[in-house]
Amino acid sequence: MAAWQMLRRLRPAAGLGRNCRSFGSPPFFPNSWVEPDALWEFHDQCERTDVAKLVDSEAWELGDRNQVWRKQMMEKDPEFFDKIGKAQSPDYLWIGCSDSRVAAENLIGGKPGELFTHRNIANMVVATDTNMRSVLQYAVDYLKVRHIVVCGHYDCGGVKAAVTRNDHSLPLESWLSHVRDVYRMHKGELEAIDCEHERHKRLVELNVIEQCLNLFKTSDVQRRRQYTASRPDEFPCALPRIHGMVFSPGDGILRNLKIDFKDKLGDFLDIYNLYDDPSLENSARLDKSVQDKNAGPGLLFEEKAIKK
Structure with missing residues (x-):
């Protein structure tokens, strides 16, 4: 029997969720039990949405800012990265x-x-x-x-x-x-x-x-x-x-x-x-x-x- 199946049996019959912190009900899904396969499916669906890509783009902008910073440093000091590349x-x-x-x-x-x-x-x-x-x-x-x-x-x-x-x-x-x-x-x-x-x-x-x-x-x-x-x-x-x-x-x-x-x-x-x-x-x-x-x-x- 899988671990998640054993935990599922530990869950009381009804009514326990976020407030009671039961083993059978993860706090992020109150009053319900979601099997691991369903969690992965839910996650996969979210990752395919345009909204998720839009949110991810906020972090991708850091790479763009890095390129701007790198260019500025090179213009100020062409040997900048040679210097910090040392111990x-x-x-x-x-x-x-x-x-x-x-x-x-x-x-x-x-x-x-x-x-x-x-x-x-x-x-x-x-x-x-x-x-x-x-x-x-x-x-x-x-x-x-x-x-x-x-x-x-x-x-x-x-x-x-x-x-x-x-x-x-x-x-x-x-x-x-x-x-x-x-x-x-x-x-x-x-x-x-x-x-x-x-x-x-x-x-x-x-x-x-x-x-x-x-x-x-x-x-x-x-x-x-x-x-x-x-x-x-x-x-x-x-x-x-x-x-x-x-x-x-x-x-x-x-x-x-x-x-x-x-x-x-x-x-x-x-x-x-x-x-x-x-x-x-x-x-x-x-x-x-x-x-x-x-x-x-x-x-x-x-x-x-x-x-x-």
């Missing part, structure tokens, strides 16, 4: 939000090859997220990036959703719980802010700070920082540097958050430090302009003195 060597790992308005290269006027990028909802650094951890490991161990930037943004839908009393269902609900944890840790400060808009902005900033701290917890970052800090003749300070930033879609400004990591990591390292030498003293040699809250992004992204 990458970015200085920065950028951990940002998946929001379509905040693509990293757009925010800094970046070029291909400048940023190694990871994006997820609400720019989270979650220890159990193998996707993020694999990106981090590759960036730190193989690309040997000098900087890691965690960039949040105001008007973040993920942050807003996390503080609403709604069940967003798995896996989104599980993901947003990490933002709720940030709210819980800073509840006193946040609830002292009367303006809902300002409270949201502060939560965005606190979330960025907590994700930066989460980076310090990882073995990848600690191992690399310990290695570089123990070799002052080769490296002027512990690398990679970690930076928290927030982008404002309303005015286009990318703001550096003034984060005193040495202060925040005092008791923190007693629990999370994996090496005898946390290298925090050597971290103080970093140019203070990088941590200037009022500095523009250029101070960070134009700094080229630190060698890999």
